[in-house]
Amino acid sequence: MKVPFVDLPNQTQKMKTEIMQAVESIVDSCQFVLGPAVSAFESEFAEFVGAKYGVGVGSGTDALHIAYRAIDLKPGEEVIVPAHTFVATPIGVTMAGGVPVPVEVDESTFLMDLNKVESAITSKTRAICPVHLYGRSENMEEVMSLAKKHNLIVIEDASQSHGSHWNGKCTGTFGDIGCYSLFPGKNLGAFGDAGVMVTDNEELKDKIMSIRNYGSPKKYHHPILGFNSRMDSMQAAILRIKLRNLKAFSEGRQAAAERYHKLLEGIEGIQLPNIPGDNQHVFHLYVIRTEKRDELQKHLQECGVGAGIHYPTPWHLQGAYNNLGYSEGAYPLTEKLSHQILSLPMFPEITEEQQQHVADSIKKFF
Ligand SMILES: Cc1ncc(COP(=O)(O)O)c(C=O)c1O
Incomplete structure (x- = not known):
């Protein structure tokens, strides 16, 4: 049996007819950039998450970059980000001229350790960027109170956590x-x-809309510097269909996480992610921890199981950030995790049989 790490063909095939109709309507309209489909997706997504305004852009990295430009991050101003995250989190800061400052993670959640934030704050700190990594919500009550106390702007990186909650929000x-x-x-x-x-801030929304469109609130007027990061209409039309299924996708992922937990509980040598209730976790990734990570990944591959590593090298040790001067040992837990974490196959449509095969393969290894 083969279990892919993600199974996009499965999900895509199920929605193909509806999606092809939506694509056809865009082809017929020849409105390919922004337009009614993008506006509709923006309001529907904002409504889904409970925000006032949504703005479609070219990528998650662009979203972060535009966010820091929208708050007028000044050259050299610092933004607190987790040490354990995808490199795009700090890239957004750097692209806007700021300096990302890593903070160590919490051993039980793998999210930014909020107890370590205050010691990273300096006179140059302007913002904090919590990352709801793997789909798990940060403790947003605590983030917001830290931000209030130190007068920091909060830019959330929710790239992996569409629809996950903290206290019902x-x-x-x-x-x-x-x-x-x-x-x-x-x-x-x-x-x-x-x-x-x-x-929820109208002024910020207007600024974001300008920045993604060459800094132009009105055609051929460019009062601020922007670039081109507009959402394609075709993508918006497809996303509108997928958005209607997002709640069901999250439920599928949550059910799969519960099943993994039952199947893998008690295996000596691996640590399972804990499963918080109240929709706090939407399991973009199901990440286990083991000292035999590389050997286990190789074994799983031989058993037909796709497993990934998110992420094998922390961003503070990447060549792109040599200029910040961090060396090995700067963030010991993040660095240790990068050698021990393994993401198991996770997608809403994963079957019990597929998960059983993953679990049997892991048991065989240990
Ligand atoms: C936590 C996080 N931040 C930012 C990004 C960047 O998003 P994109 O790949 O759409 O630029 C990603 C996705 O890759 C991510 O996982």
Whole structure:
């Protein structure tokens, strides 16, 4: 039996007829960039997460970059980000001229350790970027109170957490701006690159809309510097259909996580992710921890099971960030995790038989 890491063909085939109709309507209209489909997706997504405004952009990375430009991040200003995240989180800061400052993660959630944020704050700190990594919500109550105390802007990276909650409210809607990737493999994925931003602040919304469109609030007027990061109409039309299924996708992922837990509980040598209730986790990824990670990944591959590593090298040790001067040992837990984490196959349509095969293969290894 083969169990892919993600199974996009399965999900795509099920929606193909509806999607092809939506694509056809865009082809017929020849309105390919922004337009009614993008506006409709923006309002529907904002409504889904409970925000006032949504703005469609070119990618999750662009969303982060635009967010920092929208708040007028000044050269050299610092933004607190987790050490354990995808490199796009700090890239958004760097692209806008700021300096990302890593903070160590919490051992039980793999999210930013909020107890370590205050010691990273300096006179140059302007914002904090919690990342709801793997689909799990950060403790947003605590993030917001830290931000209030230190007068920081909050830019949420909700690229992996579409629809996850903290205290009944969606991730991405607590801070000043929420940024989501809509890359095909994400919980809500387009058929190419795309991203969406949400905010309750009308002024920020207008600025974001200008920045994604050459800094232009009105055709051929460019009062601020922007670039081109507009959402394609075709992507918006497809995303509107997928958005209607997002709640069911999340439920499928949550059920799969529960099943993994039952199947894998008690195996010595692996640590399972804990499963918080109240829709706090939408399981973009189901990540286990083991000291024998590389050997287990190889064994799973031989058993036909696709497993991934998110992420094998922390961003503070990447060549792109050599200039910040971090060396090995700077963030010991993040670095240790990068050698021990393994993401198991996870997608809403994964079957019990497929999960059984993953579990049997892991048991065989140990
Ligand atoms: C946490 C996180 N932030 C940002 C991004 C960047 O999104 P994109 O790939 O759409 O640019 C991703 C996705 O890859 C991500 O997982």
